[in-house]
Amino acid sequence: MDLVAQQRSTYEAVLRLNEAPFITERPAMFSPAAAAQDEGNTRGTFGRFAQLLLPEEYSDWVEESSAHVGSCYLGDWTSLHKVKVHGPQALAFLARLGMRDLSRFETGQIKHHVQLDENGWIASEGVLCRLGPEEFVYTAGSCDWLLWQLDQGGWDAAATDVSPDRFIFGVQGPASLATLEKLTGDDLRDIGFSRSRTTRVDGVPVRVLRTGISGELGYELHGPTEHANEIWAAVVASGQDAGIRQLGFRAQPVQHIEAGIATNGLDYLPASILTPGAPRQFRKGKPSGSFVPAGGVTDYFRKPGELGWGFRKGVPDRDFIGRDALVEDAEKGVPGRRLVGLRWNEQDVSAVLTSLLRDAELPDQMELPRSRGPHFDQVLMSGDPVGVATGRTVSPTLRAMISLCVLDAAQTAPGTEVVVLWGRPGTPQREIRATVTALPFKPDNRRTDVTAL
Template sequence: MDIAAVQRRTYEAVLRLKDAPFVAQRPAYFSPAVGAQDESNTLGGYGHFAQTLLPLEYTNWVEECAAHVASCYIGDWSSLHKVVVRGRRALDFLSWLGMRDLSRFELGQIKHHVQLDEKGRVASEGVLCRLGEEEFLYTAGSGDWLIWQLSQGSWDAEVEDVSPERFIFGIQGPAALDTLEKLTGENLRDVAFGRSRMSGVGGVAVRVLRTGISGELGYELHGPAEHAGAIWSAAVDSGRPLGIRQLGLRSQPVQHIEAGIATNGLDYLPASLLTPGAPRQFRRGTPGGSFVPENGVTDYFRKPGELGWGFRKGVPEREFLGRDALAADAAQGGPSRTLVGLRWNTADVAGILSAPLGEGELPDPMEVPRSRGPVFDQVLVEDRCVGVSSGRTVSVNLRSTISLCVVDRAHAEPGTQVAVLWGRPGTAQREVRATVAALPFKPDRRRTDVSPS
């Protein structure tokens, strides 16, 4: 069976029939590694990551959530949109589309590519890797904004959606490098943070990228879909003596909050939603939580400075989409809100979790370790809304309930006491005490020195 061809046919059918009834008219779409993963998916549960169905957990979420600190994990990010941009003016286009400077973009280098709309709001963001002089790979929750923007100009460049033909596996944690070196059979200590190079697994060419979505020493493996299952199994075998765990969908987003990284579609909604470049991959439905938008969906959009992605030395002069809006904001003193962390009061959280065992009205339930979809809650100071919390999660590594929060700068100092209003309007809402915390929640180990001593 040609796995890549099957993935391509199913992928195109899912996108074409995205609003059709599931299974009856719209096929189920799995990772190309599903066969290997199913051997360990003894619970048989699956959930959607974009359009892809992934195992919810392999052992249990507590064990899997701790793996990137205790040992390492292998997780499947093949659901990400994978878009190749190539051509004589591909770099010019990408430099205009993203707010980061690409003038010194080296071969094999990785950049966080934040793409804005004309009003300076985040429309898409992901990882951009330079594959060749005129070839780049963009991986993100959605690349539809990039594809649409390229179609609107006269750039001498072309785009190709290679999502079904390639897998992406994350291997993150202190044992990640040893696992990968055993898997590939070669020394990978030359791969610096934010860099990548080609390697091989059992004669199959793969790209090794050093990334840090977990806040720990971490890597990604990119390779051809037809070999995804064999490489997944080989990676698990290589890491087994080191304590590797397979990471289920239920635990995947937890590490982002610990590392202080806002996730598109969970901690904010992309401004591309209102355009023909809207993401086809995102789930349907509306966000949960106590936050009530006054201006419609745009209240869920964010400026880069509100997510910790602003410029340290002011808005540069070079041209990029959304620059004028950012410059106008800067002239007014910059965004009035900033990204912080919140540590939720344990007793208050425990009261909500145990409410079904007591008497009185029941509040909205708290999913553990975190909600699968976007949830936005009001953050209060003296009964006045001063911010919006998102990504509430139970962190077994911190032994705490934590979340991200976009908050007025006047209340952003670590140690500030606030309250989170838990529950949708019309439910038995409860206030949860919380304390503002600096981000990231735990030490940043992404740039761990792995050079030979």
């Protein structure tokens, strides 16, 4: 069986048996670049990202977490769900499904596609790339909401799950362009931010997308599974002189928080979990943290305006799922919360980190660099709830413990002092002082003028 057939066979088995016991009934699935990655995975440990097992660390998570600022990294996002939408009404369907305007969507362009349910909650979000007049690819943590919605209507369009057939490698950081130009032998400076085009690596066609998940100059490589190993190895070789680092699963999420990007399934739960379009790729489980959802599971959901994805000039007239709910929210002044950053007090954090060395009641420990699953902490001011913190991570670049926070609008001024309640209910909880910070935490270099490099 060739690599492509093996990946698809295992992928379909994993989805079908996702709740079955691991190893005995549900097969393990590795990246199509696993053989090349194994050379650098000297620790031999793996973490589960959706259906794939990826190396935890290659060198050291602290070093890897800083690579996107000082040089560049090579990371594996092949775990993302990838669906090709095609047909005469593909564009019309996608315009109805997402809240963004697609009327001037050019071939090769990339759009952040935010998909809502009828209540205006975020159901899915990801990257939509136009490949041709009637062909698009949507990549996200899960595309199941899209697939379910397409099945609901009589659209003259079809969707094909190409997840096991394509790899996605991220190359992010100031040395990313030089690394990829050396890799391809091609001048890639014509690729503007949120644009893409095809090139070749040793004769293999790949698509280069200019993205900004790290807050730095960065790109993605999308290509055929059967060439994943050779292309991974070639990127590593091309970036050696620039100090490239292979990015392990443990360090992957740090950059998102630094860049102020909320991650589906970690910083909020998608509203699709209550529908037949619920994500199949991720484990089911209860979020951890001090936050107690008084209103039920919807307290973990978010409106686009709460995450900085709302409309600047009011809700537009065009039709899309969830529009009526957003109009009603606007009339009521909802949402009343905004996404900000929190910088956690060093002394209070240190007290938790060193508590294992003291003879006292032990609070919940802080996994480093951050918790593996969804974690929600209550944020207080004068003892009253004012927000919810997520994504708590230590940033080696900033030398600080930071997090995102959905906070009452009246408290969002930078410098505002709040308190994060740390620890699950029923445990020795700690109050950790924190300071509101504007996002992103560090300068936004995504739109670097590459023509001057």
